[in-house]
Amino acid sequence: MKYKKIGDILIVDNNYSNDDFERLSRKHKVKTIMRIDHIQGTKREPVYKILYGSETETINKENGCLFKLDLSKVMWSKGNNNERLRIAKLVEDGETVIDMFAGIGYFSIPIGVHSNAKQVYAIEINPNSHHYLRENIKLNKLNNVTPILGDCMIETPKLKADRIVMGYVKTTHHYLKVAIDSLNAGGIIHYHETVPEKLMNSRPVERISAQAGNRDVEVLKINKIKKYAPGVEHVVVDARIN
């Protein structure tokens, strides 16, 4: 039996029964209990069931940031919490950052809160996520995060950045060329991929090099975020492109 608390909502697995919910809601002080069966499609939308209560909007506090979200409309990955803070702490004063798959601000909000970035462009295709991204910029009182509603394949080439976060795991490699072309010389990409364990140290780097053309690729780190499926890891490669 597994559960996780997101704001004042409890997400449980399917090993609980109806008799458990009243007790769980009191024990964990939550207004709603939900089950999230899976996250579907490009826009990463949850397929869910409400088991107790009715309200699905909440505010989750993490790493000193506030994230307002509706768990029936957008996803929240608890396993990515360390990575969200790690990236924010890498951002140096005065950097321009592009967050290509911004969601509700998973990376853009911590970067805004914990760094002195000059500007963070947060591109998101899902209008529901974009709505909460705007809310979260206000909630965290940030004035250097610019939300952009649209497809990062189209919006990224309009920008230039010192650092680009590619926090998406479906077909992220298709976006590498666009990201690298918008990266200033010596800039850094954080490229996410779900990859079979044995290819962890090869495939993501090969994909980056293939799209970098004549530019030099310096791998700074290959960071394991979490197990994605049996034998499959979610990794992020930090790479400087000269």
Ligand SMILES: C[S@@+](CC[C@H](N)C(=O)[O-])C[C@H]1O[C@@H](n2cnc3c(N)ncnc32)[C@H](O)[C@@H]1O
């Ligand atoms: C949900 S986030 C991934 C989770 C996040 N890395 C975390 O730390 O929890 C991925 C986001 O990318 C968005 N997305 C997918 N394709 C996109 C595209 N072409 N342009 C912009 N956003 C896109 C999805 O709508 C989704 O909100």
